[in-house]
Amino acid sequence: MKKNTILLTLCFLAINLFAQNEKNNQIGTHFSLGVGGMGHYRAKGGDGPYKPNYYYTIGLDYSRQLSKRWDICSGLEYTYNNMKVEGRMAYLHLATIPVQFKYHMGKVVYVNGGLLFNVLSKLKEETLAHSMFQTKNIRMLFGVGLGVGFEHEFKSGITLSLNPYVRWNGFGGELTYVLLQAGASLGVGYKF
Numbered sequence: 001m002k003k004n005t006i007l008l009t010l011c012f013l014a015i016n017l018f019a020q021n022e023k024n025n026q027i028g029t030h031f032s033l034g035v036g037g038m039g040h041y042r043a044k045g046g047d048g049p050y051k052p053n054y055y056y057t058i059g060l061d062y063s064r065q066l067s068k069r070w071d072i073c074s075g076l077e078y079t080y081n082n083m084k085v086e087g088r089m090a091y092l093h094l095a096t097i098p099v100q101f102k103y104h105m106g107k108v109v110y111v112n113g114g115l116l117f118n119v120l121s122k123l124k125e126e127t128l129a130h131s132m133f134q135t136k137n138i139r140m141l142f143g144v145g146l147g148v149g150f151e152h153e154f155k156s157g158i159t160l161s162l163n164p165y166v167r168w169n170g171f172g173g174e175l176t177y178v179l180l181q182a183g184a185s186l187g188v189g190y191k192f
């Protein structure tokens with residue numbers, strides 16, 4: 001019995017050390033600031049009055065290396081959007097789950113893109129929500145994102161990244177507005 005326990009412990013330690021040497025997983029956090037957030041009116045009459053303003057995002061990230069060049073990435077983000085729509089200030093709060101792929105084009109540069117699943121968690125006025133989304137029942141916004149990033153990994157496994165990107169949220173369905181975001185994300189992570 002004692003030999004089995006020792007053998008099982010040694011196998012577990014060997015597997016654990018082997019998994020750590022490969023560094024297939026990465027966890028991290030990021031902060032994004034929008035260089036231009038815009039609500040685009042998609043009604044039958046054409047463009048409506050809107051004024052782009054700022055937004056920021058904070059998030060937690062997880063990525064898994066699929067191959068030498070490909071990663072799959074997800075996480076949880078909170079986004080605060082501030083814009084003027086139809087003469088009124090709109091404050092949108094979104095909870096986002098991104099599901100994206102990352103393609104490494106070398107040691108530092110990568111391209112990333114994929115789907116965004118957004119939940120409208122808070123809006124200042126329900127009347128504005130009704131005019132923006134045509135119904136108070138729509139709280140889910142689907143989107144897509146695309147970016148080009150730069151990432152540096154230190155010997156300790158800590159990573160720093162900068163990722164300029166564009167996102168288009170709110171396509172499909174009966175939405176009156178879509179949300180176009182352009183920004184840059186600064187992230188810190190750890191590979192293990």
